[in-house]
Amino acid sequence: MKSERAREMELHARRKQAMAVLARAPAEHVHRLWSEAGFEVEARPLRGPETGLVTLRGRMGGGGAAFNVGEATVTRASVRLESGEIGHAYALGRDAEKVHIAAIVDALWQCTERRDAVEARIVAPLAAALDEADAKHEAETAATRVDFFTMVRGED
Amino acid sequence: MYVAVKGGETAIKNAHRLLADRRRGNRSVPALGLEQIVEQLGLAVDRVMAEGSLYDRELAALAIRQARGDMIEAIFLVRAYRTTMPRFGYSRPVDTGAMLVERRVSATYKDLPGGQVLGPTFDYTHRLLDPALAGDVSVEEPALREEEKQAMPRVSSILAQEGLIEDDGTMPPGHEPGDITRTPNEHPMERDQRLQALSRGDEGFLLALAYSTQRGYARSHPFVGEIRIGEVEVELDVAELPFPVTLGRVRLTECQMVNQFKGSLKAPPQFTRGYGLVFGQSERKAMAMSLVDRALRASELGEDVVAPAQDEEFVIAHSDNVQATGFVEHLKLPHYVDFQAELDLVRRMRCEYDEREQGQDTTEESREAAE
Numbered sequence: 001m002k003s004e005r006a007r008e009m010e011l012h013a014r015r016k017q018a019m020a021v022l023a024r025a026p027a028e029h030v031h032r033l034w035s036e037a038g039f040e041v042e043a044r045p046l047r048g049p050e051t052g053l054v055t056l057r058g059r060m061g062g063g064g065a066a067f068n069v070g071e072a073t074v075t076r077a078s079v080r081l082e083s084g085e086i087g088h089a090y091a092l093g094r095d096a097e098k099v100h101i102a103a104i105v106d107a108l109w110q111c112t113e114r115r116d117a118v119e120a121r122i123v124a125p126l127a128a129a130l131d132e133a134d135a136k137h138e139a140e141t142a143a144t145r146v147d148f149f150t151m152v153r154g155e156d
Numbered sequence: 157m158y159v160a161v162k163g164g165e166t167a168i169k170n171a172h173r174l175l176a177d178r179r180r181g182n183r184s185v186p187a188l189g190l191e192q193i194v195e196q197l198g199l200a201v202d203r204v205m206a207e208g209s210l211y212d213r214e215l216a217a218l219a220i221r222q223a224r225g226d227m228i229e230a231i232f233l234v235r236a237y238r239t240t241m242p243r244f245g246y247s248r249p250v251d252t253g254a255m256l257v258e259r260r261v262s263a264t265y266k267d268l269p270g271g272q273v274l275g276p277t278f279d280y281t282h283r284l285l286d287p288a289l290a291g292d293v294s295v296e297e298p299a300l301r302e303e304e305k306q307a308m309p310r311v312s313s314i315l316a317q318e319g320l321i322e323d324d325g326t327m328p329p330g331h332e333p334g335d336i337t338r339t340p341n342e343h344p345m346e347r348d349q350r351l352q353a354l355s356r357g358d359e360g361f362l363l364a365l366a367y368s369t370q371r372g373y374a375r376s377h378p379f380v381g382e383i384r385i386g387e388v389e390v391e392l393d394v395a396e397l398p399f400p401v402t403l404g405r406v407r408l409t410e411c412q413m414v415n416q417f418k419g420s421l422k423a424p425p426q427f428t429r430g431y432g433l434v435f436g437q438s439e440r441k442a443m444a445m446s447l448v449d450r451a452l453r454a455s456e457l458g459e460d461v462v463a464p465a466q467d468e469e470f471v472i473a474h475s476d477n478v479q480a481t482g483f484v485e486h487l488k489l490p491h492y493v494d495f496q497a498e499l500d501l502v503r504r505m506r507c508e509y510d511e512r513e514q515g516q517d518t519t520e521e522s523r524e525a526a527e
Contacts, residue, residue, distance in 0.1 A: 012399050020402035052242040054392055057249040058433045061324025062310045066249040066333045067348035069355050069433055072211035074244055074403055088396055092404035141258050143299035144274040
């Protein structure tokens with residue numbers, strides 16, 4: 001039997017993953033899946049949606065000391081469900097509507113009895129689409145990989 | 157006496173109206189959509205993001221349209237927008253080793269894990285104008301190659317194994333990365349602040365400085381260890397969550413320049429390094445940045461500072477094109493009172509000069525007469 005701590009860590013990892021998928025997914029896809037999923041839910045805004053800046057950091061030499069590269073626009077929102085769950089969402093860009101939906105999805109994800117439905121109807125299809133796009137991107141890039149060959153010159 | 161002058165309100169209003177008209181151009185030509193700029197002028201968008209120091213493709217496209225394609229004006233608009241926004245914090249440092257690579261080349265190793273991947277490059281094109289692109293030609297879908305995903309460690313980590321190359325670059329423990337947008341520049345700067353300044357610095361200025369090092373003004377014997385372009389994940393630590401939240405991905409260009417170094421009193425013979433990291437796809441800028449970063453490390457490595465590219469204050473203080481354009485372009489604004497004062501001064505000096513000249517002539521004449 002897993003310890004309480006291990007179960008909690010696993011849950012955090014799954015929630016982080018779901019939030020990452022929502023952050024990366026294109027707004028239209030999130031909108032469409034959200035309306036198709038048909039969740040009946042009352043969510044009260046706690047904060048935002050609001051847009052601000054996050055300073056992106058890199059590392060000198062790629063892996064050395066951190067330095068500031070520049071800012072990026074980020075939109076965030078927090079909501080509370082009637083049942084008490086608080087959902088958060090953060091995403092690059094300025095799409096308030098998408099981030100608002102993402103916060104509600106995060107709150108719903110935390111209701112144990114709704115989690116599977118949220119995963120199946122929203123998170124999984126978004127993740128599948130993103131993975132497919134990545135795979136296509138990787139295949140396109142791989143086609144430009146150089147295959148060196150050696151020319152044999154002269155006789156013998 | 158100072159006399160305040162008013163006027164020009166109508167002229168300014170009408171000038172801006174005329175600007176709006178000229179920006180739109182011939183109304184029978186369809187207006188440019190932001191999506192078109194993002195999709196089809198992507199590298200212009202990238203430059204505005206990099207030097208505007210704000211990662212947001214749509215805003216950069218809007219700036220380009222509003223500025224009629226004037227890149228520095230567009231960068232200025234983006235910088236101005238930045239100042240109006242609240243700040244949520246600093247991201248975790250991105251991991252370029254885990255980049256979803258779109259291009260990766262090394263000029264130092266032919267065979268390296270992950271290989272040489274050209275990606276969407278202008279290299280090896282013939283630079284001949286293509287008349288077909290004047291129309292809306294249909295474009296082939298990209299070729300695909302299905303294969304196992306290959307890890308692509310940074311070249312620097314491969315080279316490091318031999319011990320002949322310096323490490324990535326460290327700062328003292330507990331050092332908080334400097335932020336030039338929060339604290340005024342003071343020289344000498346730490347390398348982290350210089351990198352921030354270079355990352356948003358003017359591409360043309362950095363390119364010229366980088367070129368100067370190649371032509372012998374602080375020669376650094378550079379090789380491109382690696383250039384990689386692609387997307388990295390951005391994470392932010394926030395108080396309300398027990399884990400760093402993923403914000404999404406950004407596209408970056410990274411350049412690892414490797415420089416042969418014969419050694420000095422401060423450092424043994426080895427390969428030293430310069431680093432470039434820039435928003436978007438901007439290989440030229442990342443390469444120039446890495447060359448200038450290396451040149452600016454002269455004092456740290458015990459080299460003589462003899463060339464402009466090694467002079468930190470000269471380079472950093474003049475690398476920001478928004479500051480530069482502000483100071484150069486302010487000269488065209490009314491300086492009527494300044495100029496009147498200077499005109500008066502020059503008149504008086506000229507008067508004194510003429511009197512002196514006349515005096516000398518008289519003395520010469522009288523001397524000639526005496527002879």
